Amino acid sequence: MKLTQLLERLEYEVVQGSADIEISTLMNDSRKVQKDSAFVCISGAVVDGHDFVADVAEKGAAAVIVEKDVEAPEHVSVIKVPDTRYALALMSAAYFGYPADKMKIIGITGTKGKTTTTYMIKSILEEVGHKVGLIGTIEAIIGEETIPAANTTPESYTIHQYFAKMVEAGCDCVVMEVSSQGLMLHRTAGIPFEIGIFTNLGRDHIGPNEHADFEDYKRCKGLLFKQCKLGIANVDDQYFEDVFSQATCKVETYGFSQNADLRAVDTHLVSRPGYLGVAYHVAGLMDFDVEIDVPGKFSVYNSLTAIAVCRHFQVPVEKIQKALKVAKVKGRIEMIKVSDEFTLMIDYAHNAMSLESLLTTLKEYDPTRLVCLFGCGGNRSKDRRYEMGEVSGRLADLTIITSDNPRFEEPQAIIDDIKVGIGRTDGKYVEICDRKEAIKYAIEHGQTGDVIVLAGKGHEDYQEIKGVKHPMDERVLIREILEELK
CATH class of the missing domain: 3.90.190.20 (Mur ligase, C-terminal domain)
Structure with missing residues (x-):
């Protein structure tokens, strides 16, 4: 594969050597570099990839992608970009043959409810015959394979590697959790999200190596709605308008509010020994009754989100009702x-x-x-x-x-x-x-x-x-x- 192919969607400057060279592998881990690899130098919280240029050159790397000035042996091409994390995301997409373009990608961001909602959506879409990949806090699911997760949103190279495997496994949809960290660090840059979802916002993930303050946390959540076609949002959340202030997508809302496009009405708790659930009526864009085997108001929000998404896949009402009754998430109530x-x-x-x-x-x-x-x-x-x-x-x-x-x-x-x-x-x-x-x-x-x-x-x-x-x-x-x- 030519390095120019990997760089085709990026602005870059050839500082040394040429971009018109053959590349064997794309790497951001210096330990895995081999002959003719292209190595992307990531400035991390603990280590800086730019410090390993001499090391990867010795291992046979053909090119290094940098955002800072580096000294490199003359046989190594040096390509400078404004942001190497962003570059890694777009180069990874190219390296794996743009697998995200071959599926419908649904991204969910928010402080709470991401995990449960991803499984609910997966359950409903599979009920009508879609093959659905999943990337989230607990695991990635690719066909029959499950891979335990290290981060809610993996590094961009891993995401596109998973996407490629999903295409191979016959998946036509992917539902994934998109953390504010993932958005801030460009792990999801360049992914053409079909639908982006906002669940809610609370004060979490603020501190060293995370978000500088609440404003930054809020801003990063909003980035998803600049790279999706449709945004589906919890209108009841006090930060809804802030998160969507810069959105470029079409927006639909859900919640308990009269203003919501899809609403929960007549909510009531269902309980008997060993069983807690909740039932409600869906009004607005759809009209039917739902009961879920998971207690509480947030279960209403999670299921409404899933219903709002699946409406766009024309899932029949009885399939939604059946799937919501059986959707379970390990370790979530x-x-x-x-x-x-x-x-x-x-x-x-x-x-x-x-x-x-x-x-x-x-x-x-x-x-x-x-x-x-x-x-x-x-x-x-x-x-x-x-x-x-x-x-x-x-x-x-x-x-x-x-x-x-x-x-x-x-x-x-x-x-x-x-x-x-x-x-x-x-x-x-x-x-x-x-x-x-x-x-x-x-x-x-x-x-x-x-x-x-x-x-x-x-x-x-x-x-x-x-x-x-x-x-x-x-x-x-x-x-x-x-x-x-x-």
């Missing part, structure tokens, strides 16, 4: 049947905002007791511990404080920090450091009509202790506990 007397669920809520949203939702079902089991990760902000402790102390009838990825900290020190937060409330709590023992306590002490939440781990199937990830899946722990309690 995942009900685990342990008793006919009380309800137990696993959820990924691992910060104060998501925990507050979850517990507030569950309180609406008027349980006998709301029991919340959680811990906090080690080597992370202490504020998160105080805040989560305070939220659980305020909203739960009983908090069970336990361990969750202590990393290089002592689990007891983390528990003590959580207790500081709970101490600001008059909430009752017990502390049981071993997570399996804590879950066993919750199940053994479950009362009729209780709702018990195991928060924080969700889809994760490990516990990280002193740099080692030990296998630990809460579903497995629950099965073991039920065997022991027999």
Whole structure:
């Protein structure tokens, strides 16, 4: 492949050598460079690819793509671009033969609800025969293959590599989570999104190596709506207008508001022992009843989003109703049947905002007791511990404080920090450091009509202790506990 082909959609300057050369591979990881590779120098938060020019030249790289001045041996072509992250995205698309152009790409951005909504959309579209690829926080799904995720939105090279595999696997649609980080770092640059979705915006991901401030976070979310044909937005969110202020796409809205194009009306909670759900009527652009096996108002938002998207794929109403009834997401309000007397669920809520949203939702079902089991990760902000402790102390009838990825900290020190937060409330709590023992306590002490939440781990199937990830899946722990309690 000619380097000029990879650069065809970019502005660039040939600083040394020629762009009219043959390239074997495109790389942004210096360790993987081989003879005749083109190496893109990315300025990362920890390492700078520009520091590895001599190293990749020695390995036989034919060209380096840079955004800064570098010294390179004369046999290496040096191509300068305004932004190497942006260049990597467009070069990756070209390298894999523009696979995104061969499918309909649906991108979802927002603070909460991205993951659940991607699975709902996938479920509905597959109900009518589409083959749907998925890229998100938990995994990438390509046909029968699933690849665990490292980032919500992978590096651009990986995205196009996945797209190419999806085309090969016969996918005609892709639904993907698009994080503000992914947008800020140009990981999704150049992708022709058919539909972009905005779920909501909360104060998250602000700090070193993330967003400088809330304004920047908001601005980055809005970038998606400059590169999609249609934007579908939650009109009830207070930042909706800010996020769409620079949008260049056609816009449709959903929500509870009378102004929404697609509205939820007559919402009511559905509950019986071991089951919590929600039912409502869809009005506006469509007209039918829905019931979902996932509790709460945010489930209404997630399902409305999915309905708004699938309307554009002409999915019949009965197929939407059926698919929404069975759409499940691992670790997102995942009900685990342990008793006919009380309800137990696993959820990924691992910060104060998501925990507050979850517990507030569950309180609406008027349980006998709301029991919340959680811990906090080690080597992370202490504020998160105080805040989560305070939220659980305020909203739960009983908090069970336990361990969750202590990393290089002592689990007891983390528990003590959580207790500081709970101490600001008059909430009752017990502390049981071993997570399996804590879950066993919750199940053994479950009362009729209780709702018990195991928060924080969700889809994760490990516990990280002193740099080692030990296998630990809460579903497995629950099965073991039920065997022991027999």
